[in-house]
Amino acid sequence: xxxxxxxxxxxxxxxxxxxxxxxxxxxxxxxxxxxxxxxxxxxxxxxxxxxxxxxxxxxxxxxxxxxxxxxxxxxxxxxxxxxxxxxxxxxxxxxxxxxxxxxxxxxxxxxxxxxxxxxxxxxxxxxxxxxxxxxxxxxxxxxxxxxxxxxxxxxxxxxxxxxxxxxxxxxxxxxxxxxxxxxxxxxxxxxxxxxxxxxxxxxxxxxxxxxxxxxxxxxxxxxxxxxxxxxxxxxxxxxxxxxxxxxxxxxxxxxxxxxxxxxxxxxxxxxxxxxxxxxxxxxxxxxxxxxxxxxxxxxxxxxxxxxxxxxxxxxxxxxxxxxxxxxxxxxxxxxxxxxxxxxxxxxxxxxxxxxxxxxxxxxxxxxxxxxxxxxxxxxxxx
Amino acid sequence: xxxxxxxxxxxxxxxxxxxxxxxxxxxxxxxxxxxxxxxxxxxxxxxxxxxxxxxxxxxxxxxxxxxxxxxxxxxxxxxxxxxxxxxxxxxxxxxxxxxxxxxxxxxxxxxxxxxxxxxxxxxxxxxxxxxxxxxxxxxxxxxxxxxxxxxxxxxxxxxxxxxxxxxxxxxxxxxxxxxxxxxxxxxxxxxxxxxxxxxxxxxxxxxxxxxxxxxxxxxxxxxxxxxxxxxxxxxxxxxxxxxxxxxxxxxxxxxxxxxxxxxxxxxxxxxxxxx
Amino acid sequence: xxxxxxxxxxxxxxxxxxxxxxxxxxxxxxxxxxxxxxxxxxxxxxxxxxxxxxxxxxxxxxxxxxxxxxxxxxxxxxxxxxxxxxxxxxxxxxxxxxxxxxxxxxxxxxxxxxxxxxxxxxxxxxxxxxxxxxxxxxxxxxxxxxxxxxxxxxxxxxxxxxxxxxxxxxxxxxxxxxxxxxxxxxxxxxxxxxxxxxxxxxxxxxxxxxxxxxxxxxxxxxxxxxxxxxxxxxxxxxxxxxxxxxxxxxxxxxxxxxxxxxxxxxxxxxxxxxxxxxxxxxxxxxxxxxxxxxxxx
Numbered sequence: 001x002x003x004x005x006x007x008x009x010x011x012x013x014x015x016x017x018x019x020x021x022x023x024x025x026x027x028x029x030x031x032x033x034x035x036x037x038x039x040x041x042x043x044x045x046x047x048x049x050x051x052x053x054x055x056x057x058x059x060x061x062x063x064x065x066x067x068x069x070x071x072x073x074x075x076x077x078x079x080x081x082x083x084x085x086x087x088x089x090x091x092x093x094x095x096x097x098x099x100x101x102x103x104x105x106x107x108x109x110x111x112x113x114x115x116x117x118x119x120x121x122x123x124x125x126x127x128x129x130x131x132x133x134x135x136x137x138x139x140x141x142x143x144x145x146x147x148x149x150x151x152x153x154x155x156x157x158x159x160x161x162x163x164x165x166x167x168x169x170x171x172x173x174x175x176x177x178x179x180x181x182x183x184x185x186x187x188x189x190x191x192x193x194x195x196x197x198x199x200x201x202x203x204x205x206x207x208x209x210x211x212x213x214x215x216x217x218x219x220x221x222x223x224x225x226x227x228x229x230x231x232x233x234x235x236x237x238x239x240x241x242x243x244x245x246x247x248x249x250x251x252x253x254x255x256x257x258x259x260x261x262x263x264x265x266x267x268x269x270x271x272x273x274x275x276x277x278x279x280x281x282x283x284x285x286x287x288x289x290x291x292x293x294x295x296x297x298x299x300x301x302x303x304x305x306x307x308x309x310x311x312x313x314x315x316x317x318x319x320x321x322x323x324x325x326x327x328x329x330x331x332x333x334x335x336x337x338x339x340x341x342x343x344x345x346x347x348x349x350x351x352x353x354x355x356x357x358x359x360x361x362x363x364x365x366x367x368x369x370x371x372x373x374x375x376x377x378x379x380x381x382x
Numbered sequence: 383x384x385x386x387x388x389x390x391x392x393x394x395x396x397x398x399x400x401x402x403x404x405x406x407x408x409x410x411x412x413x414x415x416x417x418x419x420x421x422x423x424x425x426x427x428x429x430x431x432x433x434x435x436x437x438x439x440x441x442x443x444x445x446x447x448x449x450x451x452x453x454x455x456x457x458x459x460x461x462x463x464x465x466x467x468x469x470x471x472x473x474x475x476x477x478x479x480x481x482x483x484x485x486x487x488x489x490x491x492x493x494x495x496x497x498x499x500x501x502x503x504x505x506x507x508x509x510x511x512x513x514x515x516x517x518x519x520x521x522x523x524x525x526x527x528x529x530x531x532x533x534x535x536x537x538x539x540x541x542x543x544x545x546x547x548x549x550x551x552x553x554x555x556x557x558x559x560x561x562x563x564x565x566x567x568x569x570x571x572x573x574x575x576x577x578x579x580x581x582x583x584x585x586x587x588x589x590x591x592x593x594x595x596x597x598x599x600x601x602x603x604x605x606x607x608x609x610x611x612x613x614x615x616x617x618x619x620x621x622x623x624x625x626x627x628x629x630x631x632x633x634x635x636x637x638x639x640x641x642x643x644x645x646x647x648x649x650x651x652x653x654x655x656x657x
Numbered sequence: 658x659x660x661x662x663x664x665x666x667x668x669x670x671x672x673x674x675x676x677x678x679x680x681x682x683x684x685x686x687x688x689x690x691x692x693x694x695x696x697x698x699x700x701x702x703x704x705x706x707x708x709x710x711x712x713x714x715x716x717x718x719x720x721x722x723x724x725x726x727x728x729x730x731x732x733x734x735x736x737x738x739x740x741x742x743x744x745x746x747x748x749x750x751x752x753x754x755x756x757x758x759x760x761x762x763x764x765x766x767x768x769x770x771x772x773x774x775x776x777x778x779x780x781x782x783x784x785x786x787x788x789x790x791x792x793x794x795x796x797x798x799x800x801x802x803x804x805x806x807x808x809x810x811x812x813x814x815x816x817x818x819x820x821x822x823x824x825x826x827x828x829x830x831x832x833x834x835x836x837x838x839x840x841x842x843x844x845x846x847x848x849x850x851x852x853x854x855x856x857x858x859x860x861x862x863x864x865x866x867x868x869x870x871x872x873x874x875x876x877x878x879x880x881x882x883x884x885x886x887x888x889x890x891x892x893x894x895x896x897x898x899x900x901x902x903x904x905x906x907x908x909x910x911x912x913x914x915x916x917x918x919x920x921x922x923x924x925x926x927x928x929x930x931x932x933x934x935x936x937x938x939x940x941x942x943x944x945x946x947x948x949x950x951x952x953x954x
Contacts, residue, residue, distance in 0.1 A: 048618045072604075075449070075614060083916035084598045088519065095515050109919060188902055190917045241798075244819050245902050250618050260799075279620070365919070372918040376732040379903035404769060407758070411779055411830065414791035417801045421794060432804060471690035483677070484684030488943070490692065495887070495939045496932075497699050509702055531698045534691055539880070547846065581838065584781075592784050595893070612786040616898070621794065628787040635782030 037063075037070045040102040040311045043085055045076040046298070047250055049273045049332050050105075057327045062318055069311050082110045089119050089303060098305050102312040105300045109364035111146050114301070120145040121302040127313055130320035133338040138297055143215075146299035149319045150328040151335035152269040153288070153295020153358035154197035157253070161283040162262045169290045170205055174231070176263070177238050183262040185240035185252060188379075189371045192249035196367065197293040198265040199374055202228040204291060204359055213360035222369060229377040236378065245379070256280055265293060272333035288358070295358030297337055421625035440622035449611060450627070456601070457608040458634060460522065461590040464529035465537075468586050472537035473579065477567070479538070480545035494538045497531055513600060525605050528596035533586035540585070544578025545571065584638070591635075703932070710926045723926045732903065733923075737930070739904035743821050744889045747828040751885060754829065755836035760866070762837070763844040764852075781834035789898040792827045793818050823899040824906065828889050836881050843877030844870065876946060883942040887935045907931050 044054050051073070059071040076082060085101065092099045094117075104110075114120055122144050125131040131139065131147060138148045156173065158166045162183075167173040177184045187195035203212075207224040236243035240261050246252055249270055255261045257280040266286070274280045300319070302312045318324055322343070325336040329347055336343055362370060376382055421427065425437030444450055478484070479491050509528070518524040548571060556566045572579075594609035601607060608631055616624040711719040727733050762774055780788060795801050796817040803814040817823055847870060855865045871878075893908035900906060905913070907927060915924035 048614075074606075084595070092519070097517075100520065113919070190913055241816070241819070243902075247898070248617050254620065368917065368919040371913075372920070375903055375913070376730075380732045380735060381903075382731050382735075400769075404773065407754070407773075408776060411776055411833070413801065414788070414795035414830065415779070415783070417795045418787070418791045420801075432808060468691075471694070475688040475691050478684040478687035482680050482684035482687070484681040484688075487684070488947075490688055492939065492943055493695060493700075494691070495883075495935075496703070497695055509698055512697065512702075527694075527698065530694060534695060535884075538691060543880075578842075581842075585835070588781065588784075592786075594786075609784060609786055612784070616786060616790050624790050625794075628783075628790060631784055631787060632782065635784070638782060 037068055038308055038311050040069055040071045040308050040315060041074060041100045042071050042315070043074045043076060043101050043104040043106070045082050045085075045104075045106040045110075047248075047270065049270055050298075051075040053328065053331045054105075057331050058319070058324060061323065061327065062315060065318060065323075066314060069314065071315070076106075082106050086110050086113060089114065090117050093117055093119055093305060098307040099303050100307055101303050102306045102308050103300050103302055103315055105149075105298060107364075108142065108146075108296075108299075108361070109368060111142055111299070111301050112364035115143065115145055119303055119305075121304045121309070121313075123147055123302070123316075128317045128320070130317050130338070133320055133342050135339050138337075142299060142301075146301035147316060147320070148297030148299045148337040149316075149324075150269075150332070150337050151295060151297040152267050152333075153335075154194050154265050154293040155268045155271065155286045155288050156263060156293070157256055157266040157271045157280075157284055157286050158263040159256065159259065159281070159283050160285050161281070162259075166263075166285075166287055167289060170201055173289060174235065177235055180262065181238040182240055182242075184238070184264060185245060185255065185261055186265045187248055187252045188245040189374050191247045192252070194249045194252060194265045194267050194270075195245060196370065197295075199228070199232065199370060199378075200359070200362060201265075201291070201293050202231050203362075203370070204294075205231070209291075209294075209359050209362075212362040212366045215363060217363065217365040219369065222366075222373070225370075225373065229373065232374070232378045233381060236381070243379075253280060256284060268295070269332045269334040276333070292358045294361050295335075296361040298334075418625045418628050421621050422629050424622050424625075427621075440620075440626050444615075444623060444626045444630070449606070450630070453606050453608045453611040454630070456525070456605055457591060460525045460529055460605075460607060461587055463522075464526045464533055464590040465583055465587045467526065468530055468533040468537045468590075469579070469583060472534065473541055476538055476541035477545050477571070479542040491538070491542065494535050497534045509596065509600075519600060520604055522605060524600040525597055525607065528600050529590035529593050531596075532589040532593050536582050536585040536589060540582035541575065541579050544575045544582075547578075548574050587638070588635075706925045707929050710922065710929055714922070723922055724930070727923055727926045727930065733910070733927070735904045736907060736910045737934075739821065740890060740907045740931075741934070743824055743828075743906060744886055747825045747832070747889045748882060748885045750825065750829050751832045751836050752882065755833055755840055755881075758833070759837050759840040759844055760870075762841055777837050778834050780830050780832075783831075785831060785894045786898070788831050789827055789895050792823065792830060793899060796823065796826065818899055820901045823901075824896050827895045827899050828892070831895070832885055832888065836885060839877050839881040839884075840874065843874040847873050879942050879945055883938055886938050890935055890938075891931060 042054065042059065044051055055073045055075075059073060063070055076085065085104065085106070089099055089101060111120065121127070123131060123139070123146070124144065128147070134148060156166065160166075163176075167176045186198040189195040189199050200209075203209075203225050206227040211221060211224075239245070240255065246255065249267055252261075252264045253266055253270060253274050256264050256266070257274065259281075268286060271280070271284070271286050275282070275284060275286075300316060302309070302316065306312055320338055325338055325343065326347070328334045328336060329343070336347075340348055361367070420434065422440070423436050423438065424434030425439060427434030479487060513519050513524050513527070518527065552570055552574070553566050556570045557563075561569070591607075592609055593607070594613065597605075597607050598610050601610070612624075612627065612631065615627050710723045711721070713720045713722055758773070758777060762770055762777075783791070793800070797803070797819075798814055798816065802817075806814060815822075817826065851869055851873070852865060855869050860868070891908055892906065893912065896906035896909045897912075900909065907930075911924045911927045911931070914920045914927065
């Protein structure tokens with residue numbers, strides 16, 4: 001009968017599904033047993049060049065040096081994944097469980113939010129010997145709850161084929177943008193640090209950067225930002241596509257590479273990397289302006305209730321060795337986390353131009369307000 | 383004269399308009415997909431070239447990525463499981479909504495709207511805490527639960543409508559002939575309702591498959607699905623990478639389309655789908 | 658009648674009452690499993706969120722201060738309005754395209770109809786992230802459409818992505834199959850005899866549509882409109898990838914408030930507001946369906 005044949009036609013499909021679900025292993029076997037290597041879970045929030053640095057260079061080298069450890073890298077969703085991990089960590093801490101997040105490279109705002117919840121290990125050179133190589137002020141910046149392992153700053157990338165005399169100061173840059181409408185942009189500050197840097201540069205033009213870099217936070221100070229908002233709003237019509245800010249650091253570099261724009265704010269390590277891979281033409285060059293755009297260190301933080309704390313500490317210590325630090329420089333053209341004096345002379349020579357001092361990053365709370373007010377005042381024009 | 387020409391001209395005009403509309407719709411639906419197809423085989427594609435330089439190197443790049451394989455497998459396992467579980471618990475409930483009288487029936491039916499109406503972002507933190515207490519974080523079960531929530535609306539409402547559209551006389555006739563309620567359900571009601579249930583299953587599967595935000599929290603690090611991976615690829619890599627991954631991703635859906643095509647033809651949907 | 662013996666009428670009603678009890682209990686038992694899932698994974702967290710937004714930061718009794726603050730912010734009001742407008746426009750366009758398509762598929766035979774029958778289903782099987790990405794590459798300046806027009810001599814090209822238009826076009830693309838399926842299913846249920854009957858008494862196609870088809874297909878229409886509205890209103894992926902910087906749709910705004918601006922309370926308040934708006938639409942559907950069912954009874 002017709003009705004039965006319909007049901008019968010379904011049966012093989014259901015059976016196949018059942019077989020697939022049952023026979024194919026559904027979970028990664030956990031590393032149990034004393035002889036088996038311990039698997040560390042390393043969460044990395046970053047663009048693809050950083051993810052490749054970890055998965056292709058750092059972690060394999062670490063496992064070779066310490067065969068008792070294996071590492072599994074988790075790359076986080078563009079711009080938004082950090083909150084998910086933070087929520088997971090807070091939930092786990094409150095429920096009294098251990099977490100499988102052993103090491104996390106993330107934004108300062110995430111570290112900031114975790115401190116009151118007691119999420120992180122307070123680092124010192126007693127726990128991590130190589131921490132003594134890191135300049136003290138870098139460690140103080142996050143209160144000792146995270147350690148820098150690489151750095152970079154935002155610079156101005158420009159296509160020398162179309163830009164014969166690149167601007168040297170921030171005011172020159174603003175003048176150039178107005179004179180060349182549609183040929184410059186910066187990414188939406190929600191989605192990338194290079195966009196934040198440009199907005200911060202506008203703020204620093206009229207207010208002292210150090211006021212916003214420390215740990216103090218007072219929303220009333222933000223009235224000093226008014227001239228910056230006015231400047232940025234006035235610049236909107238001169239931006240690429242009449243004021244559209246793309247989604248992420250990489251999108252801006254792609255626009256530069258496809259010659260849709262001739263100048264942009266980009267991360268030094270990302271720009272140099274794209275140039276090395278031929279993703280932007282050789283005519284694209286990078287320079288730092290005066291006052292410089294901000295930069296900072298990327299830090300890693302260790303959850304205090306991780307399931308493999310000893311392994312995480314070992315990994316962090318190894319990250320600060322010359323071997324690992326040289327990979328940072330070779331792979332992503334980043335600045336080292338340890339003091340420059342621990343790097344070989346050839347490296348110090350190579351970076352003489354770009355590794356100029358950079359402006360400080362605003363602290364996490366101010367940064368959050370910068371993003372929000374930018375959206376209200378500049379993007380929405382209110 | 384006009385009396386003869388006018389209907390003919392009108393008919394031709396109508397045919398032309400129809401053809402034009404068909405063409406416009408076809409371009410609108412297929413155009414974006416075609417663009418992606420071309421991008422997937424592009425080495426570089428510069429404006430104003432109509433076609434790119436062709437190359438397969440991005441395929442090697444994507445297929446060589448270990449995360450891609452893991453994510454594909456996770457999606458193809460979790461989404462069907464969530465859909466199946468959803469079907470098992472929801473179809474009897476749908477039958478109850480359609481045929482039985484019980485207190486607060488309409489209110490309860492409507493409550494399933496809430497699963498899709500409340501923005502998920504605010505929910506996921508609370509859900510994560512709950513799953514942690516139940517030790518379900520980073521487990522296959524946790525991912526399936528998150529996907530299950532997305533399927534409830536479709537698996538309740540559409541089968542309810544389907545069951546309601548089935549003529550009661552058929553069931554009553556079977557009962558009068560002596561068949562018990564279970565037998566009536568499986569041999570009379572279910573076969574007639576099957577097309578509607580297939581449609582519901584389809585939508586439910588797609589909802590489970592597309593789920594990204596909750597899966598990120600619950601599924602990391604070992605149980606990531608394709609949509610989670612996709613955001614990263616689309617935003618951070620050159621265009622061809624997103625295009626290649628899109629093709630890989632669409633394959634299971636295409637297979638489903640071919641299979642489901644039988645059930646989705648207009649005639650079958652007639653078999654009882656009024657609500 | 659002697660005491661203790663029930664007359665036929667009493668016995669009959671007792672049997673009906675007994676059947677009612679059992680049916681009610683069975684009904685509730687059958688709907689319990691999905692309801693439990695709903696309660697634990699949606700209702701409980703949702704209620705927690707609402708309570709959180711009604712509680713002021715410093716303690717004290719329930720207050721609407723959070724809502725007042727959110728609604729006082731001009732950019733948030735702009736986002737709410739933008740979301741509603743884009744949703745209404747998208748739903749209207751989907752509807753305007755899907756109804757004729759559903760009608761065409763219902764009443765036409767032949768190869769064109771069969772091809773269309775497969776064609777309209779295609780977007781259903783494309784995950785939303787891919788659909789957004791595809792629309793961008795298709796419609797962006799220097800993408801396929803603009804290149805074709807450029808080669809044909811048309812140099813000016815409007816901005817079709819990274820704004821509300823882009824969101825609307827992508828939502829339409831993604832939702833056509835769903836709308837056509839539901840409308841089409843409802844149309845299938847309309848007897849051919851009714852259509853023929855209308856034609857026999859001389860009604861033209863438009864008249865037939867307005868007096869016969871539209872009313873008989875009202876319930877699937879309401880379902881489609883309701884689900885479409887809710888889906889577009891609460892979406893995240895499409896506005897995130899295809900939308901502009903500001904104004905933004907509520908799904909994106911909410912996420913930004915939570916993850917970028919670190920203002921969780923505002924984010925949850927927006928979530929509850931979005932829920933209320935969607936609930937209003939759902940209520941409208943319920944009211945119209947109830948009225949219809951009462952009318953039919």
